Amino acid sequence: MQKIILVAGARPNFVKIAPLWRAFSKYENVETVLVHTGQHYDDTMSRVFFEDLGLPQPQYNLDVRSGTHAKQTAAIMSGFDDVIAQVNPDDVVVTGDVNSTFACAIVAVKLGVRTSHIEAGLRSFDRSMPEEINRIATDAISDLLFVSEKSGMQNLKKEGVADEKVHFVGNVMIDSMAFAQPSIENSGVLTDLELENQVYALVTIHRPSNVDDFERFKNVVDWLFELSRQITLIFPMHPRSLSQFNKLMKEKAPHSDPGSRLRIIPPQRYVDFQRLLKSAKFVITDSGGLQEESTWLGVPCVTLRKNTERPVTIEKGTNILAGENLVMANNAVQDCLNRKVHTGELPDLWDGLAARRIAKILVRR
CATH class of the missing domain: 3.40.50.2000 (Glycogen Phosphorylase B;)
Incomplete structure (x- = not known):
């Protein structure tokens, strides 16, 4: 053996x-x-x-x-x-x-x-x-x-x-997505979160460059609150991000703007997260894997990083590298909202x- x-x-x-x-x-x-x-x-x-x-x-x-x-x-x-x-x-x-x-x-x-x-x-x-x-x-x-x-x-x-x-x-990550598609389709997460037939975007932010620097994280969160007045944002929050978010909310009163639609939810199991991704209008992330998954699904992806180790997701896929400039990120998001982005194609193999x-x-x- x-x-x-x-x-x-x-x-x-x-x-x-x-x-x-x-x-x-x-x-x-x-x-x-x-x-x-x-x-x-x-x-x-x-x-x-x-x-x-x-x-x-x-x-x-x-x-x-x-x-x-x-x-x-x-x-x-x-x-x-x-x-x-x-x-x-x-x-x-x-x-x-x-x-x-x-x-x-x-x-x-x-x-x-x-x-x-x-x-x-x-x-x-x-x-x-x-x-x-x-x-x-x-x-x-x-x-x-x-x-x-x-x-x-x-x-x-x-x-x-x-x-x-x-x-x-x-x-191999795409292998798992293909294997799990029946379970992903059967996920009840959209019903549970009352998102069926709703337009929303998905957010994941967890890397040190965006989270560990408190001022940088504050700017990102403020931008997300502002953006959520245009579209519902679903943010399954990583423990690293949640710790900083809780500190931020203690520093100032929780956001009371009635026009804000930023929804913080716990981390999701694989099939539920993939269902949320598949139905999202676009995704905002600093994750490496999510750049690949969104490319395979044809979901526009705005990446809050200066670089990516997965350049094929930009060359062929749906990924837009926004750097650390939130003005640039917001411009990319507006293009997503106005359908000015392409759905990409599958990389080789x-x-x-x-x-x-x-x-x-x-x-x-």
């Missing part, structure tokens, strides 16, 4: 490992072991994702929870070292760019276990982002690199990575079959 460990730690990882688990499960000579590092541990950030994506409960949960980057990474490395000793795997597969990705990759590589990085080669070229450091480091040490868009191929070539290590396979391609490469014959 070929033993393959799939690592997940944070919400985006679950979406990416689900199609891999299904693809590997079709091979009789493969034993797939799921490891949850516990980097995200709230039910709406973790457990319900396993349910929505058809994943079994992980065989191992390291339960590392929150902490500084150093402490969290160290705790994951220590726990994962014990897992490898028990499982003795042939392969370790990591996805994305969170601390769990790099921590588990470096442990596996040092123990001589073949290590694969899914979503390799993505670069924002902004080293102030912790995710960028994780991407670069994980790509540098991994044995096999599976790329979701052609910019990843170009970046790895510029970095001197050998061609035989790199495989352009498409986007975003066809729901990426995990199958990866399995054909990884599984021994």
Whole structure:
């Protein structure tokens, strides 16, 4: 039996490992072991994702929870070292760019276990982002690199990575979206939130560049309140953002403008969030994955970041990079409201079959 460990730690990882688990499960000579590092541990950030994506409960949960980057990474490395000793795997597969990705990759590589990085080669070229450091480091040490868009191929070539290590396979996140479409259509979230037949936009803001600087976050929230006088805004608020939002609301009386339609809701399970996204007029975000998901659905996306590691979503998709300039962001939103944006096209190999391609490469014959 070929033993393959799939690592997940944070919400985006679950979406990416689900199609891999299904693809590997079709091979009789493969034993797939799921490891949850516990980097995200709230039910709406973790457990319900396993349910929505058809994943079994992980065989191992390291339960590392929150902490500084150093402490969290160290705790994951220590726990994962014990897992490898028990499982003795042939392969370790990591996805994305969170601390769990790099921590588990470096442990596996040092123990001589073949290590694969899914979503390799993505670069924002902004080293102030912790995710960028994780991407670069994980790509540098991994044995096999599976790329979701052609910019990843170009970046790895510029970095001197050998061609035989790199495989352009498409986007596993799209595999999950395609798989979950029936459940997404059956979600009752629009009814629950009284949004059926309503026009609204979806908001997700959680990155340090928009949230940790209190003045910047205040400006973003003030803009959202103003924008919500034109269109209902649904904001499933990440814990990082909620903490700052609560501080902001203590500093001044809660917004009492009767024309404001900014609705703060808890983080949503996967199928409910995807239903909200699918029916939105547009989305405002700083998320990487949401740039991809909105492109696949043809939903206009305004990204509040100076850069993106997913340039194909701009070149071919629906993504508009607004930078940190809220005037520019507002202009992009007005274009969305006035239907002056295009619906984009699908990037190459975003066809729901990426995990199958990866399995054909990884599984021994």
